[in-house]
Structures are given as structure tokens and as C-alpha cells.
Amino acid sequence: MPAHGFNLKKHTSKKPVTLVQKAVLATLLLANLTFGVIPGWAQSRQQLPTLGDSSELASAAERRIGESIARQIYRDPAYLDDAVLSEYIQSLWQPLLDAARARGELSEELEQRFAWEIMIGRDREINAFALPGGYLGVYLGLIGLVSSSDELASVLAHELSHVTQRHISRLMTQQSQQMPLMLAALVLGALVLGKSADAGNALIVGGQAVATQNQLNFSRDMEREADRVGFGVMTQAGYDPKAFVSMFEKLQQASRLNDNGSFPYLRSHPLTTERISDMQSRQLLDAPKNLPPKPPDFYQAMMAARARVLSRPGPDALRSWIADGNLVATKEKELNYASAGVLYAAALGALQLREIDTARRLASVLLQQSAATPKPYRVAKMLAAEIEWAAGDVKAAAALVDADAPGRPELIIGSQLRIRSGQARQAITRLQPWVSTHPRDAAAWQLLSNAYDAQGQTLRALRAEAEVQVARLDYSGALDRFKAAQDFVRKPPPGSGPVDDIEASIIDARTREVLAKLKEQAKDEKEMR
Numbered sequence: 001m002p003a004h005g006f007n008l009k010k011h012t013s014k015k016p017v018t019l020v021q022k023a024v025l026a027t028l029l030l031a032n033l034t035f036g037v038i039p040g041w042a043q044s045r046q047q048l049p050t051l052g053d054s055s056e057l058a059s060a061a062e063r064r065i066g067e068s069i070a071r072q073i074y075r076d077p078a079y080l081d082d083a084v085l086s087e088y089i090q091s092l093w094q095p096l097l098d099a100a101r102a103r104g105e106l107s108e109e110l111e112q113r114f115a116w117e118i119m120i121g122r123d124r125e126i127n128a129f130a131l132p133g134g135y136l137g138v139y140l141g142l143i144g145l146v147s148s149s150d151e152l153a154s155v156l157a158h159e160l161s162h163v164t165q166r167h168i169s170r171l172m173t174q175q176s177q178q179m180p181l182m183l184a185a186l187v188l189g190a191l192v193l194g195k196s197a198d199a200g201n202a203l204i205v206g207g208q209a210v211a212t213q214n215q216l217n218f219s220r221d222m223e224r225e226a227d228r229v230g231f232g233v234m235t236q237a238g239y240d241p242k243a244f245v246s247m248f249e250k251l252q253q254a255s256r257l258n259d260n261g262s263f264p265y266l267r268s269h270p271l272t273t274e275r276i277s278d279m280q281s282r283q284l285l286d287a288p289k290n291l292p293p294k295p296p297d298f299y300q301a302m303m304a305a306r307a308r309v310l311s312r313p314g315p316d317a318l319r320s321w322i323a324d325g326n327l328v329a330t331k332e333k334e335l336n337y338a339s340a341g342v343l344y345a346a347a348l349g350a351l352q353l354r355e356i357d358t359a360r361r362l363a364s365v366l367l368q369q370s371a372a373t374p375k376p377y378r379v380a381k382m383l384a385a386e387i388e389w390a391a392g393d394v395k396a397a398a399a400l401v402d403a404d405a406p407g408r409p410e411l412i413i414g415s416q417l418r419i420r421s422g423q424a425r426q427a428i429t430r431l432q433p434w435v436s437t438h439p440r441d442a443a444a445w446q447l448l449s450n451a452y453d454a455q456g457q458t459l460r461a462l463r464a465e466a467e468v469q470v471a472r473l474d475y476s477g478a479l480d481r482f483k484a485a486q487d488f489v490r491k492p493p494p495g496s497g498p499v500d501d502i503e504a505s506i507i508d509a510r511t512r513e514v515l516a517k518l519k520e521q522a523k524d525e526k527e528m529r
Contacts, residue, residue, distance in 0.1 A: 066133025143307035150243030305345035
């Protein structure tokens with residue numbers, strides 16, 4: 001995986017190139033960020049040093065590099081903006097950010113300059129990654145693998161620590177002397193990957209060989225530091241410290257199952273075992289004692305099931321899960337951890353196969369059994385609403401969703417339902433304050449544009465369309481929409497009514513801001529040539 005992160009499959013199969021391969025190999029690899037494969041590309045028995053921030057790359061420059069990668073990821077079909085899963089990830093992510101801030105790991109400068117955004121990839125790989133500028137990512141395969149939210153939080157804490165400790169910037173500085181040769185091999189490899197994964201990886205690995213030995217010692221310290229800092233962050237955030245060790249053990253097992261011998265040097269080093277030992281020691285010495293056992297987390301079981309289904313496992317897997325759900329529905333009368341995930345996967349799997357009656361029946365069982373547990377019941381209602389929406393029964397779907405509830409899933413699904421049922425004005429009332437506090441929410445901006453269009457407010461709809469592109473970092477697309485809005489102001493169509501002068505002023509100001517972004521982007525691209 002060409003970025004800081006956990007990675008359990010080596011990309012030498014002939015399956016389609018993954019989301020992060022396509023984006024990162026084309027852009028991020030110019031910095032040779034190929035450390036942090038398998039959770040422990042590097043581990044050492046030496047005493048952990050204190051790594052000072054020896055970075056020479058300014059945080060603003062690192063953010064721009066991250067944006068160039070994120071821009072490509074947003075365009076990729078493998079990028080997933082799922083309101084339900086995103087909310088779940090955010091519920092784990094925000095306590096980690098708070099803990100990092102409280103511990104002094106997250107400086108005020110980095111908090112303001114970096115994006116601190118988590119992207120979700122559809123791939124079934126068990127993987128998470130950190131990119132420059134505070135962009136992080138997690139694959140559905142990882143979300144579906146964990147057996148507790150604490151385990152997933154341990155991975156996020158590790159990746160967060162790579163960013164707060166400026167590891168990416170440091171490696172870019174450390175590798176600067178080897179960049180020309182590395183860049184030639186990596187870019188060529190990225191291009192070839194689109195046609196042949198084997199040939200592309202051969203070129204990439206060949207280019208990396210130039211810098212591997214120097215890089216190994218440097219990244220070894222980084223991985224250990226990310227473990228140490230991440231462990232402290234997750235424990236302060238209230239997560240179970242034992243999850244760090246159990247997650248490593250899961251990753252180690254999966255690594256053995258997926259090892260195809262592509263990296264014999266790395267396979268010959270028992271790095272993950274050493275990291276597990278280190279975390280076990282920290283757990284005994286530093287972790288809070290006598291923590292009360294946590295009750296079964298039905299919500300996490302449902303989110304893991306959702307991730308497994310949305311990772312597109314194929315019809316056979318979906319039918320197998322539906323069969324499991326049918327069995328559980330007849331045998332289990334009360335919800336438990338296993339049945340929560342089985343029923344959710346079965347109902348969503350039936351929806352994916354367009355077996356609406358089966359999906360409705362299984363969702364109904366899940367609703368009945370989760371009624372006494374508020375968070376799982378809410379998630380089950382959202383799933384039932386998705387099923388009714390797909391079936392075209394807007395009224396039944398609306399009855400399941402409180403469109404004015406504070407959650408993002410209710411915002412997205414509720415707004416869709418309101419626009420479809422002729423209540424665009426209510427959708428606008430709900431969406432406007434949201435986008436003012438969440439300006440990077442492209443899906444919300446798109447719904448707001450649709451709602452304005454339904455109300456005949458063309459200028460506002462055009463501006464919202466432009467903001468969709470800004471949120472996706474597509475400044476060229478945004479400029480096109482802002483210019484269309486300016487053209488509308490200059491030559492309004494007959495019967496369109498008076499122009500909103502305030503909205504026109506906002507559009508002019510935003511156009512200037514986007515033009516400045518484009519100039520900055522062009523300058524960066526010129527310097528990279």
C-alpha cells in the first residue's frame with residue numbers, strides 16, 4: 001500500500017486496481033510513501049527514540065499534496081459516501097481527535113491547516129491509510145472484519161498518529177535525494193498498472209529498491225512512534241486498550257492467509273509479532289486497570305454487516321447471508337451480537353439483489369428485535385427506509401425517518417424523501433444550516449441544489465452545484481458552475497423574476513476564491529514537473 005497504513009494484500013493479482021492504488025500511485029508516490037505496509041513494516045528491539053519534527057515540508061504544502069490525491073479519490077467509483085457508515089466512523093474518530101488535542105499531539109496549527117477527513121473505499125481489502133494533509137481512509141474490508149468498535153478505533157488512532165507526528169512530511173524530506181529515479185519508476189508503474197497489475201508492480205518495486213534500505217530504518221521508528229502515540233490517544237479517548245493487541249492479531253492472521261510471497265524480504269521479518277509484544281507490554285504497564293466489561297455492541301455488528309454487503313462480495317455470498325438471516329429469523333427471538341449482524345446483512349443483501357419482499361421481511365424481524373435498544377433500532381429503521389425507498393413507496397419510507405432528527409443519515413434520506421414528495425421547501429430549511437456548518441458535504445449540497453431547482457430557484461441551484469464541486473476539490477468544475485450562475489445573473493431568462501443581489505454577490509466572491517485555488521493548483525503542478 002503506497003501510503004502509511006495497514007495493508008494485508010500485496011497488489012500483484014490481476015483484479016482491478018483499487019481506489020487508493022489508482023489515486024496514490026499517480027500522485028502520492030512522487031514522495032515514495034511506501035512504508036507502513038502490513039501493520040509493522042518495521043519494528044525494532046531498540047529503545048523507542050523520541051522523534052522530533054525534522055520535517056522541512058510546510059503544513060500548507062502538505063495539505064495541497066493531500067488535496068491533489070483526494071481530488072482523484074472523489075472521482076473514483078470505488079469512493080463511497082455512505083451516510084450511515086460515515087456517521088459510524090465519525091463517532092469513533094471525533095473522540096480520538098479530542099484525545100489527541102488534550103494530550104498535545106494535535107497542535108493548533110495542524111488542526112486548522114489539515115483536513116482531518118476520513119474517506120471510505122469499497123474495496124474488500126483489510127486496509128486503512130493516511131495521506132498528506134490530514135486525509136485518511138478506511139476500506140470496507142477493515143470495517144467488516146473488526147469485532148468491536150475499539151479495534152477499529154485502534155487502527156484509526158495509529159493512522160491519526162502518523163499524521164500528527166508529521167511522518168509523511170518527514171519521509172518526503174528523507175527521500176528527497178532519491179526522488180528523480182523513484183518518480184520515474186513510480187509514475188511509469190502507475191500507468192502500466194491500468195493494463196497489467198503484475199507489470200506495473202514490477203516497475204514500482206524496482207524503483208523502490210533504490211531507497212528501500214534507507215527507508216526501512218526511517219519508517220521503523222515511525223511505525224513504533226505511531227503505535228506508542230496511537231495507544232495513548234485511544235486509551236485517553238476511552239477505548240479498550242486490549243483492542244490494539246487483538247486488532248494486531250487479526251491483521252497478522254489475515255496477512256498469513258493473504259501472503260502470496262511477493263515481498264520475501266518483508267515476509268522474512270517477524271515484524272508484526274514484535275509489535276504485538278510491544279503493545280502487550282504497554283497494555284500491562286500503561287493501560288487503565290479494572291475497566292468494566294462492555295455490553296455487546298449491536299450497533300457495531302450492524303455496521304460491520306453493512307460494510308461487508310456494500311463491498312460487493314457477489315451474488316453467492318449475498319444469498320448465503322440471506323439464508324443465514326432466514327435461519328436466525330426463525331430461531332432467535334431476542335437480539336444478540338451475532339443475530340444483529342446476520343439479520344442486517346441478510347436484509348441489506350436481499351435489497352442488493354432486488355428481492356424486496358425478502359428484504360422487507362428480514363428488516364421487520366430486525367426492527368422487532370431491536371425495539372428495546374435505541375441506537376440499533378434507529379439503524380434498523382434507516383435500513384427499512386432504504387428498502388421502501390428502493391421499492392418506490394415514498395410514504396412508507398417517510399414514516400420510518402424523522403427528517404428533522406440531527407443525524408446525517410436522517411438529513412440525507414429525509415431530504416431525498418421530501419424532494420420526491422413535493423416538500424422541497426422543507427428540505428431547503430433543513431439543508432441550509434447543515435451546509436453552513438458542513439461546507440465539505442458534497443451530498444448535502446447536491447440535495448440542496450435539487451431542492452432549489454424543484455422550487456424554481458435556478459441561481460441558488462447553480463451556486464449549490466458549484467459548491468458540490470468545491471467540496472470534491474474539483475475547482476475547474478466549480479468554476480464552470482459559478483460562471484454559469486454569473487451568466488444567469490447577466491442574462492436572466494424571461495419570466496425568471498428579479499435576481500437575488502445578495503446571492504449574486506456571494507457567487508462573485510466564491511468565483512474569485514475558486515480562481516485563486518486554480519492558480520495555486522497550476523503553480524503546484526508546474527513545480528512538480
